[in-house]
Amino acid sequence: MTGSGGREGRDGDMTELEIAGQVVELVRRLAGPDAQAEAVVSRTDLALTRFANSFIHQNVAESSVAVRLRVHVEGRTAAGGGSLVDTDGLRALVERTLTAARLCPPDPAWPGLTPPSPVPPSAVFDESTAHAEPDERAARVRAFVDAVGGLEAAGYCRTSYRSGAFANSAGHSAQGRTAEAAMDGIARTGGSDGVARRCADRLADLDGGALGARAAAKARAAADPVELPPGRYEVVLEPAAVADLLQNLAWYGFNGKRYAERQSFAELGAAQFDPSVTLVDDPLHGSALPYDLEGTHRHPLTLVDAGTTMAVAHDRRSGAEVGVASTGHGMVGASTFGPIPHNLRLLPAAAHTVGGDSPAPVGGAADGPAPGEGAAPSGPGGGASTAGAVADPDTAALVAGVKRGLLVSDFWYTRVLDPKSLVITGLTRNGVWLVEDGVPTRAVRDFRFTEAYPRALGPGAVLGVGRRAVRQPDRVDGVWWEPPPLRLAAWNFTGGASG
Template sequence: MSPDTGARTETAERVLEAARTAVGGSADVDVTVEHEHLALTRFANSYIHQNVASDTDTVTLRIHADGRTAVNATTVTDDAGLAALVERTVAAVRLSPADPGWAGLSSRAPLPVASAEPDLATGGAGPEARAEQVKAYVDAVGDLTAAGFYRNRLVVTAYTNSEGQALHGTVVEAAIDGIAKTASSDGASRQASRRMSDLNGAALGARAAAKALASRDPVEIEPGEYEVVLEPTAVSDVLWVLGGYGFNGKSLTEGTSFVRLGEQQFDPSVSLVDDPLSGPAAGPLFDSEGTPRDRLELVRDGVTRAVAHDRRSAREAGVTSTGHAGASSAVEGAEPINVRLEPTVDLTPTEVEGPAADSSVQALVAQVRRGLLVTDHWYTRCLDPRRLVMTGLTRNGVWLIENGEITRPVKNLRFTQSYPEALAPGRVLGIGTHAPAFASKYGAYSAMAPALRLAGWNFTGGASG
């Protein structure tokens, strides 16, 4: 599969010129042309039952004229489809309400330099390559039942606007997500990367099986505050929530975010960045407004430094856009999309047997006198955005830790916890040495998440209430 950026750039320029001619005057116009190749292999009951793939071209046209803004998109990209896109967008902008928040178009600016070129073999990999890794996963699960998916994605984007900004880029990603099941328990493992070669189906399957076997016959414990070790899979949820609700420029300017710039809101061991340039997480180098994305330091040594902005929220805040505009950012706000909690030392972990998953997690568990090891968060929902209080469930394995040892599995628990308060000064007792990448199930986001040892996490009941 070839990412034909030249053809998509030519299409963007053609639509731009047609729209400028049709609307006339000094209108602001920009065009994005995106091709997404998404391929997926699903497996259940330890065998592959579905291979699907889609290729979608989308052209998005935005016009701002006479103080009004209209946006339209089409997946019909022949001459007639593009002409219809221009016609209806020009008609819409003349009927749209006034747009006082319009912040203008991005001016000419170069892209930052990424640490590596996109791995096109990953983006275009076929079902045979995915099946090889699924087989390794299923074989490693052994006599247990395996289920999950393996996907690879390639996105080619061209952007141009009437201010002369013109960019193109390619993003590739592969991700595997699976579980191993016994009659009474399950264990999960997942990972994402820019390169398929980073994903080891056998190791992930063995991890899921070990966790499922160690989760059998769980016991109930009393709710309350427990010291916890959150595995990277659970920490990825924490990072996405912090980014979406907190490090969101629109939320900050509207007063619904917990963020207070320049204050020591987190433990000094906490440093958070949004980074599309390095590490295993794949991310675009420019946003839907044509603003380049660079490494953004959100928190350094516990001090909150920045939030993500599109052009609208940046104008409102009196700063510059960080390159985080998206299809819904005007309504929902801009948020980090490749957020990373910096690990203590970025080392490749040593695989170990049992529910601790890797040596980094095991080292944190060894420091706990009495607490819980949590694999996953599930169905998390926000109760209070100002304090970022979340409620949710544990999933895919919880264990009691006593005197540095994992002693027995625990039934799933409901928690109600402010995420920033859990990471406040003095509350972070340890950070793992390895930050694997995870792909969100709900959008083109990723998180690079090490394990966390926290002084307290508030469990409010069993999974049923």
């Protein structure tokens, strides 16, 4: 390793910062000193251990390097990318990007380059996770499979390492490195599934046994579900379900381009959410590169403070449109879809300050069974002794206040019906339970729902917020959502999963 970011490549290859600098210099030589250029170089090591039918069937690893170049020449802008970092490969990248720029229409909204400014090193980095061996992931898979008690198990355990650097022709540069671990597993009985998943900065914080026991308890308790009529029900949403709310709010609501185009529900300064809701995009709370695609320093951004909408995410272009600075959300595709928060935290009840800590380590095993609590006993009908074991202590505290409602594990296949009001339709999955007098009494068949996410979190709609956030992995490495469970006054279920 060299410094806080970058590493010496195999066989004496250049560091990421050296590659980025060389690309910028090539642009200057070929297009002249007035050309503006920015280069981002990233090296990525991804490793994935998959299991199905309760045994490992695939262990894969991928190492790659990517170079992305954006140029602004004679009032025109173009971007290009490649993976060849020798002299010929870099020169070819620069030449084709310059050619593309000269063929593009003029770009009068070009916001200019990020000026030189300090970028601190990555806040969180775990060497052992970055260089984890297959047997370390396999040990967690074995613990998961052992804990499901004979149920069918499937899922994955992954680790990732990224190092990168940025340079532009304005003299700005940055570098960093990051590591991440995630596990997602399912336990299956004959007709029901239970899932447990976790994302963490350290592989050591993933407890496969606790996750397996959690998934098995939920699978057994979900057996023999009953049909309930559609309607508006009070709900307790587990963190996996709340993560879907955060993702859609990030993509469509706190997107600076959509806000500038008046296609977002966000109204800055308005009390649009319940006072218990504080949302922070906080990439440096976890393992993340400390700069964005434009080299802007990433930092915590409070989007909602005690119910009041405070900010949306901007890159340099969307920020210039509304007269504000970039918030560090430059990303691929931002010029078309818009800049998006990718590390959104819903602060738990005990931590309504930026950087506040949850009572238990995020990403750890605390979401498994409580001391003395094993997998839920099996039994017909999913009665109280079975369904009552599905909630972890934090979720159970919210469930205890529900007179009659539903406990929901997860959402999936969610689709936007109205982007501005953010009306979403989707399905429940991996377990729904009827709650009566504070106790989950039996499993319920999956529902289809149609709900406006901002309205569901609106003033007076949030009846309880859990005290511990649980980080949920996204399909994309480096993207995660960290919510606690929520108790909401109403959720609009429109039918069964079949229609």
